[in-house]
Structures are given as structure tokens and as C-alpha cells.
Amino acid sequence: MSAAPGLPALEPIVGRYLSLDFEGRRYRVYFEEAGEGIPLICLHTAGSDGRQYRGVLTDPEVTRRFRVIAFDMPRHGKSSPPQGFEAEEYRLTRDFYTAFVLAFADALSLDRPVVMGCSIGGRLVLNLAAQHADRFRALIGLQSSAHVAPYYDTEWLHHADVHGGEVCAGIVSGLVGPDAPAADRWETLWHYMQGGPGVFKGDLHFYKVDGDLRQRIAAIDTGRCPLFLLTGEYDYSCSPAETEEVAAMVPGALCIIMPGLGHFPMSENPDCFLAHLRPVLDRIAKA
């Protein structure tokens, strides 16, 4: 944001709610958007929300050619859980997540949007590439891997003896890269501190159990839809090596490793991330 220091400044971001019937339930979905042009849907990480994309939404170089739209998945950010949530255990599945993104794009009548997703969103992008390539102009996976085996006990993320917000931030704090400005590092952790009970854990069901795409990614045809994979060097949840494995299995996928960045590039260090993203968006806009 360019504004005179000390003066109030209205950001170009506009937030709205979309009421949506989906698989027999009513959802109230919050999204933020800015810009005009090619629709660019942004998917946040597990346990967080669309505020992660504040740097993309406020970058004039992006918004002069792209209509950037970041929505909060149900139960995240300002998107409420559906009626009856109190009686069920939340577990995100590949099929729900995939269909929900398609339903959101349809509800806003978006014509062949670009989708950019991070972490679980980066995983989902691979499934969109494998199954729905013709619906998208291009796909951008941030911190994309085909599979992550569980490496800690996620029960602690939703436990009566541990504060959920504190532990979720503690779990992900080391996924922020070492060059992140302090304000952006802590804002990224704050989003985790604000997550609803069991939401991060429920998202990880998709990340670590139901979202194993190792058998699917060979079907990705980048001739039908270009695929860009950007991964931060310091991410140990989806490491550069894991993204490179995906890229090696998908001919034509462009893989970029971002030095110094971690698992939340768009949120932990927006300026540094945008330097990597802008050339990718430039290619997409000119295609």
C-alpha cells in the first residue's frame, strides 16, 4: 500500500458475503476482492484465511490486470460454519474442497479463472489440474506437494488441555522463513491464533490423509492448462524437494524455488513473494 506515512488510507480491497447452497447445506462465504481483468482466485492455507493474500490484493501491478478474489473456506476467517457444525467433527476432504472451489467460481460467474492456492490450496490446485484443467486459464501452486505423511500428533491442535490458537501458531511458526519482516511473521501467526477449534486439524485431514494425489498427478496435462509451482526454501512441511518431485512428474510445469521464504510466502513476506509472482502473472496475462 502506498500512502503517506501517518495518514489514514482506504485500501482498494472490498469484502462481501456470498450465500451459497452447496451439497444440501447453506453456506455464508466471505470473500475479498480487488482489481479488474482476469479472475484470480486465491486459496489460503490450512487453519488460516484469505487475509494471507493482503499483499497480492493491494499490489497495483497485479490488480491492473487481474481481479484478485480471496475467499475464506467455510469455518475459516469470516465464513461461518454451516448449520449443525456443533454436532460433527470437521474433516476436509479432497472431493468437498474441489467441488466447493468450483461452486464458488460458478456462483460468481467467473470465466476460466486462474486459481492460486497455498499448502492445502497448493495441493488442491494439483487436483484441479488433473481433473478440471479445461475450466481454468492457469493454475499456480504455492508450496505444492502430492502427499505429506503425518509427522506429529494433530490431536494436540484441538485439545482441552492446550489453547488451540497458541498451539496452532506454535506448530507453524517454524514454517515462516528467516527473512520475513517481524510484522508480517506475526500477522501470519495471528491468523492461526484466530482459527476456530478443530479447524486447522480438520484441514490437515485433507493435507495428510485424504488428499494423497501421487496416483493422480501423472494425468496433469499442462498443454490444457499451464501449471506454475512456487515453493519457499525454508518450508519443511512441503519442502522444495517435494515440489520438485511433482514438477518432475508433470511435463511442462514451471517450478520456482524462492530463497529465504517459507510456507506462507504471500503472507510472511509479501514484497519478496510478489517479485516471484509478478513474472508468472505476466506470462499468464500475455498467453
Place this chain on the structure above:
Amino acid sequence: MLEKLADLVNGDEALVRRGRHLTGAFLVEARPRAWLVHVLRGRIEKVEEGPFVMPSWRFALRAEEADWQRFWRPRPAPGDHDLLALVRRGLMKFEGDLQPLMANLLYLKAVLEAPRALAAAAGGAR
């Protein structure tokens, strides 16, 4: 590397406050060395270096000394830079009653990263 832990932590008011609900001892094993870190309401009360005959602790963090030394570099390499990164790589184990560890994870990560400041001041290897 933990001999100066009390100085590093207790002078950091925000960090002590973050750990104010933690009291008790935990074991840091950097094989073949080990330390017992005694915490009183977020302040480092005492650090004892092993070997121990009958150590009593609530939880333990165990790794090889070489892994900790890489972790304590001023700017560790990717994968060496975080306790859970070491866990994911199979180089570190958390043992014992993990409730106080998980309930104070942000605090404990900051405590155990504090020795990086010593390495930086000494011009430690990057």
C-alpha cells in the same frame, strides 16, 4: 550452549510473560550431553548439565549434539532451523508428558532458539 540460557531468557520480558504458565523441569539431550532446564513461571531458574543419575523431568527433547549445533547457528540451513523440522526429519524426538510442551510451544521454541544469539555474537559459522 545452554549455560547462559537464564541470561538470554530472563532479560526478555515478553518471552518470560509468554511462558508464565510453565513451571517444571525439561530435559534437553544433545547426545552425548544433556541439560535439565528448570523453569519457574516462565523464568529459567536453573540449568544443570549432566550426566544425571536419576533425572526428573516433565518432557524431553532428544537429538544428537551435531543436530543441535546446526540448529543453534545464527541462520540455520532449511530443515535445521526449527524443532518440528528436526522432528519431521527424524532427527529429534519429543518424549514424556507433551501437554506442557504443546501448551507452551511458542515459548519453548523461542527459549531453545535463544542460544543463536550467542553464536551470532561470537561470529558463529553460517
